Amino acid sequence: MTWQPKAQELLLNSNYQEIASLYEQAIETEPDVLSHYWHMGLAYLLQKQEEEAQSIWLFAMTQALGEEADQLIKELIEILEIEAQRQFFLEDYSLSWLIRGHIRELNSDLINNILKLIQLEINLTIFTPEKLNDWQVIELLQQSPKSLVDSNLLLQVLKKVLEFSAIEIVAFAQASLDYISPPETFTESVVPIILRMAEEKGKVFFAAEILNLCLELQPNNLYLLNKQLYFYTILENYQKALETADLFYENCQTLSTQVLGNYQILYTLISSGTWQKVEYIAQRYRELLKEMIQQQPEEIESIVSTCLVGVTIFWLYFQDNLAENRWFQNQMSLLFYNWLRKRTSLLFYNNFSTKTLLLSQKSNSDVDISFFLTEGNQQLVIDNKRSLKVGYIAHTFRKHSVGWLARWLLNYHNREKFQPVIYLGSQLEDELTQSWYKDKVDLVRHFQQDIQSIARQIREDEVDILVDLDSVTKNITCLVMALKPAPVQVTWLGFDASGLPTIDYFIADPYVLPANAQDHYTEKLWRLPNTYLAVDGFEIGIPTLRRDDLGIPNDAVIYLSSHGGYKRHPATIRLQMRIIKEVANSYLLIKGIGDEKSVKQLFSQIAAEEGVDIERLKFLPKDPNEYVHRANLQIADVALDTYPYNGATTTLEILWMGIPLVTRVGEQFAARNSYTFLRNVGVEEGIAWTEEEYIDWGVRLGKDKALREEVAWKLKKSKQTAPLWNGKQFTLEMEQAYQQMWSNYINSL
Numbered sequence: 001m002t003w004q005p006k007a008q009e010l011l012l013n014s015n016y017q018e019i020a021s022l023y024e025q026a027i028e029t030e031p032d033v034l035s036h037y038w039h040m041g042l043a044y045l046l047q048k049q050e051e052e053a054q055s056i057w058l059f060a061m062t063q064a065l066g067e068e069a070d071q072l073i074k075e076l077i078e079i080l081e082i083e084a085q086r087q088f089f090l091e092d093y094s095l096s097w098l099i100r101g102h103i104r105e106l107n108s109d110l111i112n113n114i115l116k117l118i119q120l121e122i123n124l125t126i127f128t129p130e131k132l133n134d135w136q137v138i139e140l141l142q143q144s145p146k147s148l149v150d151s152n153l154l155l156q157v158l159k160k161v162l163e164f165s166a167i168e169i170v171a172f173a174q175a176s177l178d179y180i181s182p183p184e185t186f187t188e189s190v191v192p193i194i195l196r197m198a199e200e201k202g203k204v205f206f207a208a209e210i211l212n213l214c215l216e217l218q219p220n221n222l223y224l225l226n227k228q229l230y231f232y233t234i235l236e237n238y239q240k241a242l243e244t245a246d247l248f249y250e251n252c253q254t255l256s257t258q259v260l261g262n263y264q265i266l267y268t269l270i271s272s273g274t275w276q277k278v279e280y281i282a283q284r285y286r287e288l289l290k291e292m293i294q295q296q297p298e299e300i301e302s303i304v305s306t307c308l309v310g311v312t313i314f315w316l317y318f319q320d321n322l323a324e325n326r327w328f329q330n331q332m333s334l335l336f337y338n339w340l341r342k343r344t345s346l347l348f349y350n351n352f353s354t355k356t357l358l359l360s361q362k363s364n365s366d367v368d369i370s371f372f373l374t375e376g377n378q379q380l381v382i383d384n385k386r387s388l389k390v391g392y393i394a395h396t397f398r399k400h401s402v403g404w405l406a407r408w409l410l411n412y413h414n415r416e417k418f419q420p421v422i423y424l425g426s427q428l429e430d431e432l433t434q435s436w437y438k439d440k441v442d443l444v445r446h447f448q449q450d451i452q453s454i455a456r457q458i459r460e461d462e463v464d465i466l467v468d469l470d471s472v473t474k475n476i477t478c479l480v481m482a483l484k485p486a487p488v489q490v491t492w493l494g495f496d497a498s499g500l501p502t503i504d505y506f507i508a509d510p511y512v513l514p515a516n517a518q519d520h521y522t523e524k525l526w527r528l529p530n531t532y533l534a535v536d537g538f539e540i541g542i543p544t545l546r547r548d549d550l551g552i553p554n555d556a557v558i559y560l561s562s563h564g565g566y567k568r569h570p571a572t573i574r575l576q577m578r579i580i581k582e583v584a585n586s587y588l589l590i591k592g593i594g595d596e597k598s599v600k601q602l603f604s605q606i607a608a609e610e611g612v613d614i615e616r617l618k619f620l621p622k623d624p625n626e627y628v629h630r631a632n633l634q635i636a637d638v639a640l641d642t643y644p645y646n647g648a649t650t651t652l653e654i655l656w657m658g659i660p661l662v663t664r665v666g667e668q669f670a671a672r673n674s675y676t677f678l679r680n681v682g683v684e685e686g687i688a689w690t691e692e693e694y695i696d697w698g699v700r701l702g703k704d705k706a707l708r709e710e711v712a713w714k715l716k717k718s719k720q721t722a723p724l725w726n727g728k729q730f731t732l733e734m735e736q737a738y739q740q741m742w743s744n745y746i747n748s749l
Helices: 005-012 016-029 034-046 050-063 069-089 093-106 111-123 130-134 137-143 151-164 167-179 183-201 204-217 222-234 238-250 255-272 275-295 314-318 322-344 370-375 401-412 431-440 451-460 475-482 570-582 596-609 626-635 649-656 673-679 691-703 705-721 727-748
Strands: 388-394 418-424 443-446 465-468 488-491 505-508 524-527 557-562 586-591 617-619 638-640 661-664
Touching (some): 016 034, 034 069, 034 093, 050 069, 050 093, 069 111, 093 111, 111 137, 111 151, 130 137, 137 167, 151 183, 167 183, 167 204, 183 204, 204 222, 222 238, 222 255, 238 255, 255 275, 255 314, 275 596, 314 322, 322 475, 388 401, 388 475, 388 727, 401 431, 401 649, 401 727, 418 431, 418 451, 488 727, 505 727, 557 570, 557 626, 557 691, 570 586, 570 596, 596 617, 626 649, 638 691, 649 673, 649 705, 661 673, 691 705
Parallel strands (some): 388 465, 418 443, 465 488, 488 505, 505 524, 557 638, 586 617, 638 661
């Protein structure tokens, strides 16, 4: 039932009123032709006169004696469907939506119409997830035969509605599983979307729920298991994380996947505070790493290759062995670097040399090298009078340890001599992102997961010095740094240095690494004169902790341990228990990320072994935000640091609040953070070089109130003079380092 020829012409010109008049005349001539009523009603509907349209249709149906109502509705729907499609292709989504709404009123069981209606509502930005319930979409999908569901349309709609991250969307996705095949089509379509939403919008729980559906289809898919493990860890659902890590390892068939799987188990265990199971798995992991380094496999699964730089960070928490830890880190980074070069055949800046084309074996290259080949050989123009362009790349320009600490450098940058550029990874953005980072620079680049485009952008921006603030905490950043898109590359903050051959310098200071540390680093250690980090201070909120609420007497001594489960090495906890046992009327407050049950079990077991009453241990919940967290630190008389991985941001916050700290100094960078911070505020009380000294300082500071007050006074006075609290001076020292680094590079040409 098509339009009359004259009506068709009018339709193309959107003369809907004339169409209505035309069919009104046709009805007068042929009152028994029902299609005239259908088209006239549609003409009114196209003018958005809905009541008139419905009245015309209803009148026709009531006059059609002997006609089956269902057949009449079907004929009307066919006409409406054709026009709804036409309006959609004309991109008049509002009219198409209006027509489809009336189709749904005529027959609410047409699943494809409802899917198109959802599609239109999304285009018109009026869709809400509740519509899935209102329109009974889930039930319709569960009841509709596969032959009646447009699977391609369903997939398109699913990809769109995932952006709404509501519980109704999970049910919709689950109901869609049977209609989208093969399974890879479903997972390959939805996984990139949920990963982006987790990274950029913090929708981690939603992403984990959708990923569970993907795992129903592909339960042994290592890539999916790896991502699910990541989500569960962020959500602090450590039981699920451990189950996923074990399942991942069970499905590992190669040495390289076993290395990754073993690392995941270990990191999940220590993150949750479940240290009791670590020793055996750590030994197995050591042997797997050695075997992989010895074999130097040329073929490495992509899921493993991009993680190689970060899989050794477990050792920083497990042992203070600078030589072995750095050897593992350097070797795995070199393995990754060699794998990347063979795979991409990209043009790199060579360390301290002219732009050189490093062509390697072209093996399954999945990166377009044309840009690097055509742009890389241009003459390097040297202008010593121009300002240096310094790029900062990270995913932590926000309320994150790195975000809180790095902001002072951006705040005090000399804009006449330096042009800071921020390369913002996939991350949540907050007020810190805007006020302390975006507002401090002229150029901000956002990047996703495409290392080619990131590297190209950095090259196009002509960045002179690229500073990595993620270190080994973000795989994508390691990939970018490995391509050497800037002539000088520096690692600052993050974890320890990555060991990538493309990194020129690692920022340190006189204390944070021992004198012989250069022997264990591929990067050149650049020791700033005082401290590798300085801040002007921290914002403080209103405290919510009180002694009486915790059942602690006013005259008791309160020790505090405020760290994540991954830093809580049992050997250090044992030392802390001995301090508590030695200091009468003392309590230990335990606070930080980790599995609550596992952390309590760990501390309780060691306390029992050392003869400490469990009632003297107080486990605190997480604070609502960083400001309250810092304010609540003031309840402590003495803070007890972790080892072999010290506190960093936590230590700075503790010192800023004027609380004495006991720390044990080791060999590795992670075991000397608190040491350099204490030295840079002029405090030596609390610095221990052995287990015995750690206990001794803990006991002395607990028993000697005058000593505590003396240290607190030193910390208070240090805010006016100490290098640690002078972000402006620190920035000047960093800028001088940048200038010398650039001079070294120019002189090497």
